Amino acid sequence: MKKIVTMSLIAAMAMSSANAMSNAALTKKLNSLESELASVKKDLAKQNKKINKVKAHDATDNIKWGVDLRTGIDNINYDMTDGSSKDNSALMSLRLYLNMAYAPDEHNIFKGQLSMNKAFGADFSNPPRQFGLGSMFDWTSNEALSDNNLKVKEAYWLYLGDSLFGSDLPWTFSVGRRPSIGGFLVNFREDDEAKSPLGHNINVEFDGLSTMVKLENLTGISGMSFKICVGRGATDATPMFDMNGEPAYASDSTTSLDDVDLAGVIFVPYDDGQYKVMTNWFMAFNLPGMDNPMDPNATPGFHQYGDMQGAAISVLVDGLTEDGYLSDAKVFGSFAWSQTRPDTNKAMLGSTENKSGTSYWFGALLPATDDGTFGLEYNHGSKYWRSFTYGEDTMIGSKLAARGDAYEAYFTYKINKALSAQLRYTYIDYDYAGSNGFFGNYSGYPMKISDVKAGRYGAMAQANTVESAQDLRFYIRYRF
Numbered sequence: 001m002k003k004i005v006t007m008s009l010i011a012a013m014a015m016s017s018a019n020a021m022s023n024a025a026l027t028k029k030l031n032s033l034e035s036e037l038a039s040v041k042k043d044l045a046k047q048n049k050k051i052n053k054v055k056a057h058d059a060t061d062n063i064k065w066g067v068d069l070r071t072g073i074d075n076i077n078y079d080m081t082d083g084s085s086k087d088n089s090a091l092m093s094l095r096l097y098l099n100m101a102y103a104p105d106e107h108n109i110f111k112g113q114l115s116m117n118k119a120f121g122a123d124f125s126n127p128p129r130q131f132g133l134g135s136m137f138d139w140t141s142n143e144a145l146s147d148n149n150l151k152v153k154e155a156y157w158l159y160l161g162d163s164l165f166g167s168d169l170p171w172t173f174s175v176g177r178r179p180s181i182g183g184f185l186v187n188f189r190e191d192d193e194a195k196s197p198l199g200h201n202i203n204v205e206f207d208g209l210s211t212m213v214k215l216e217n218l219t220g221i222s223g224m225s226f227k228i229c230v231g232r233g234a235t236d237a238t239p240m241f242d243m244n245g246e247p248a249y250a251s252d253s254t255t256s257l258d259d260v261d262l263a264g265v266i267f268v269p270y271d272d273g274q275y276k277v278m279t280n281w282f283m284a285f286n287l288p289g290m291d292n293p294m295d296p297n298a299t300p301g302f303h304q305y306g307d308m309q310g311a312a313i314s315v316l317v318d319g320l321t322e323d324g325y326l327s328d329a330k331v332f333g334s335f336a337w338s339q340t341r342p343d344t345n346k347a348m349l350g351s352t353e354n355k356s357g358t359s360y361w362f363g364a365l366l367p368a369t370d371d372g373t374f375g376l377e378y379n380h381g382s383k384y385w386r387s388f389t390y391g392e393d394t395m396i397g398s399k400l401a402a403r404g405d406a407y408e409a410y411f412t413y414k415i416n417k418a419l420s421a422q423l424r425y426t427y428i429d430y431d432y433a434g435s436n437g438f439f440g441n442y443s444g445y446p447m448k449i450s451d452v453k454a455g456r457y458g459a460m461a462q463a464n465t466v467e468s469a470q471d472l473r474f475y476i477r478y479r480f
Contacts, residue, residue, distance in 0.1 A: 071094055072095070074091040075089050075473075081449060082459070093118065107161070154178070181203060184197070222272040234288070262283070275315075281309070287305060288440070289442065305348045311336065359379060381402050399426055424473045430469075449467055
């Protein structure tokens with residue numbers, strides 16, 4: 001019995017020793033695994049950090065592209081003062097925008113837009129329009145039908161500042177080929193977001209810069225801001241390898257044209273999202289025009305006649321009621337003024353004196369269906385009214401420049417996320433000629449339509465003066 005107990009004790013001690021050795025080994029192994037796991041976690045954290053950096057880089061360090069393709073057909077008609085008509089029952093066109101955007105950080109943004117705008121089966125840049133808008137002056141190089149080449153419509157850098165000189169005033173600065181087509185109120189009929197200017201008197205392409213400061217934090221008035229804009233509409237620099245042998249890029253001594261410049265301010269006194277008021281004032285310098293080609297003493301080509309200033313105030317009400325149908329309705333009104341300032345011994349718009357013109361414009365956008373909007377617009381311009389709206393998107397010229405009455409109705413329908421369609425009718429009834437002309441004594445001369453019809457200005461004026469114009473357009477638009 002004693003022997004059995006002794007053997008049992010020996011066995012128990014052996015097992016305890018074995019278990020102790022086993023537990024020690026297991027503990028050692030677990031500690032080793034924990035160390036390896038910690039090392040793996042550390043390496044994984046490093047990998048995730050690198051991956052996140054790569055993702056952040058890929059997310060911002062490239063240009064984001066968008067496509068805007070519009071296929072349209074226009075039925076246009078001109079009633080001339082001699083009783084004849086000129087028309088095109090099916091003018092088909094294709095407009096392509098390639099939109100670009102890049103933001104390396106929250107303060108710096110690049111935006112650009114490449115454009116093609118052409119008529120089906122035509123190349124209007126060959127032969128080149130030597131004295132037309134889009135060649136000598138590139139105010140409408142992307143709005144006028146030309147060819148199937150891509151052109152730069154917009155290319156600018158925008159800086160977004162948090163505080164101006166350490167104050168609590170956000171500000172911006174931008175330079176390049178600015179977004180100056182499709183401004184405030186014009187954007188509705190174009191079914192776009194509003195660009196920089198007031199569309200009533202500025203709607204042309206130009207190169208320049210702008211800076212804006214938001215004043216809401218200073219004044220406590222919702223949406224108040226102040227912007228300064230300057231730009232160049234034409235340069236007198238001689239091109240490389242000039243045919244007259246002039247030194248490259250020096251001022252051209254073979255013409256009488258100086259630089260065409262524009263400077264102005266845009267002041268927003270109030271904007272709370274429902275009610276918005278915008279105002280502007282500008283001065284344009286060294287404006288061009290042409291002499292009467294029938295005058296034997298006239299000098300051919302463009303010449304400069306003087307300066308011009310203008311101003312506008314535009315008001316938008318976005319929602320007439322809090323609820324119901326009218327809560328989605330928009331109404332707007334705008335008033336604009338222009339004044340010529342001829343150079344000494346020069347005449348602008350038929351007069352050597354300063355002449356003022358005015359224009360007023362009203363419109364409404366009403367929801368027609370869940371995905372459709374109906375728009376109505378009317379504007380009127382006086383005898384000496386002159387705007388910079390050469391880039392306006394109608395095939396019959398700018399309705400906002402009309403010296404007379406213009407009526408417009410359109411229905412825009414969103415088919416799906418990428419497709420939309422619009423049917424639009426524009427009618428212009430002119431009281432005076434020269435609405436779409438330049439600024440000199442001849443091309444902007446405001447001949448009264450009734451006098452032209454009576455033969456006061458001769459048979460050639462009767463044959464070449466438009467009494468009224470209309471444009472019926474339908475388009476399908478892909479935008480994504």
